[in-house]
Amino acid sequence: MPDIGTTRIAVPDRIQKGDVIRVLVVIQHPMDTGFFRDANANIIPAWFINDVRVRYGDDEIARFEWTSGISRDPMVSFSLRADKEAVLSVLSRDTKGGAYSGSVDITFAAP
Amino acid sequence: MAHDTPIARRAFLEALGAVSLALGTKGRPLRIVHAGPDDPEIPNEEVRRILTERFQNRPITRGHVTLEMPALAEDGRYVPVSIASDLPMTPQEYVSGVFLIVDHNPDPLVTAFHLSPAFGPVAIQTRIKMKRTTWIRAVVETNGGAVWADYLKVETTLNGCG
Numbered sequence: 689m690p691d692i693g694t695t696r697i698a699v700p701d702r703i704q705k706g707d708v709i710r711v712l713v714v715i716q717h718p719m720d721t722g723f724f725r726d727a728n729a730n731i732i733p734a735w736f737i738n739d740v741r742v743r744y745g746d747d748e749i750a751r752f753e754w755t756s757g758i759s760r761d762p763m764v765s766f767s768l769r770a771d772k773e774a775v776l777s778v779l780s781r782d783t784k785g786g787a788y789s790g791s792v793d794i795t796f797a798a799p
Numbered sequence: 800m801a802h803d804t805p806i807a808r809r810a811f812l813e814a815l816g817a818v819s820l821a822l823g824t825k826g827r828p829l830r831i832v833h834a835g836p837d838d839p840e841i842p843n844e845e846v847r848r849i850l851t852e853r854f855q856n857r858p859i860t861r862g863h864v865t866l867e868m869p870a871l872a873e874d875g876r877y878v879p880v881s882i883a884s885d886l887p888m889t890p891q892e893y894v895s896g897v898f899l900i901v902d903h904n905p906d907p908l909v910t911a912f913h914l915s916p917a918f919g920p921v922a923i924q925t926r927i928k929m930k931r932t933t934w935i936r937a938v939v940e941t942n943g944g945a946v947w948a949d950y951l952k953v954e955t956t957l958n959g960c961g
Contacts, residue, residue, distance in 0.1 A: 750912060758909065762926070
């Protein structure tokens with residue numbers, strides 16, 4: 689699966705300084721629990737994202753601890769106070785050492 | 800029933816409290832369990848371990864948190880969760896942690912969100928897996944150390960954990 693780790697971030701089209709905006713993050717990942725078997729009855733080993741960092745400009749504004757209890761292709765949405773024009777990025781790591789990231793520019797629309 | 804007035808019930812509970820004090824439970828907080836339909840079950844060993852590890856012996860009070868999930872999750876592989884809180888998010892006072900505990904999952908602490916005041920007001924949505932019907936706990940911790948929670952029982956038919 690070549691797309692594993694693809695990180696998409698959606699924010700509103702028009703943002704003005706000080707808005708509380710909704711940020712939607714979707715990361716492609718199997719999030720295998722290690723309890724399921726494949727068609728040949730072999731255990732599919734546990735493999736999941738366990739560490740997510742959200743950076744806004746130079747600041748790390750949040751850190752998420754995840755387990756395999758998060759659904760396949762993890763989705764998380766949260767609110768953010770858009771107080772500066774900066775890059776919003778999401779960096780994640782999985783239990784096999786994979787590191788993934790995605791980012792979006794937060795820019796303010798003319799009032 | 801005339802003999803089942805609230806006063807009688809209260810007197811009974813007070814007597815019960817006195818008895819448990821007499822039995823030497825004083826010193827430990829006296830916990831009266833209201834086993835209403837909205838109250839979660841007593842935490843199992845693993846959940847208790849998680850609560851102690853994360854919140855030590857601080858009281859966990861219901862309030863300031865709203866956990867929303869479907870009452871019946873048809874597919875345990877994808878169960879939507881929404882956690883919101885009306886607690887302030889200012890540099891002085893903010894929510895520093897949001898924890899989601901699914902009592903009967905193999906790994907009950909499904910996720911923990913560590914936040915800073917730059918994060919907006921707490922309104923987090925995600926999708927989780929559920930092994931079976933269970934109580935779910937959304938616990939929120941403030942930078943001042945207060946711990947608030949909300950609880951829901953969610954039924955599921957399809958095991959999403961394996």
